[in-house]
Amino acid sequence: MVVAGFMEREMTCAECKKAVTSRFHGVYNMTCLKCCARLVVSARPHKLHQEAMLQAIEGFKQSPSRPDILACIKQNFSQNRAQRLV
Numbered sequence: 001m002v003v004a005g006f007m008e009r010e011m012t013c014a015e016c017k018k019a020v021t022s023r024f025h026g027v028y029n030m031t032c033l034k035c036c037a038r039l040v041v042s043a044r045p046h047k048l049h050q051e052a053m054l055q056a057i058e059g060f061k062q063s064p065s066r067p068d069i070l071a072c073i074k075q076n077f078s079q080n081r082a083q084r085l086v
């Protein structure tokens, strides 16, 4: 679900900024699309674990939708493994 101001929030997410300098930064903002994508990617290569992450994210009220997260993973973390999620 895309809400007004979502992109703005995404651009200003402090956890994403930290993740740029620390590849394994372990704090995730569940309302941030890129954070959700990072969280799912962090579960690699365990597909069941990734699925669990996606379900956990879906449990948050203002979290991005699963198709958005998967699209973001493809865009920002494009490796062959991303294909398996779809």
Ligand SMILES: [Zn+2]
Pocket: 010, 013, 014, 015, 016, 017, 029, 032, 033, 034, 035, 036
């Ligand atoms: Zn973020």
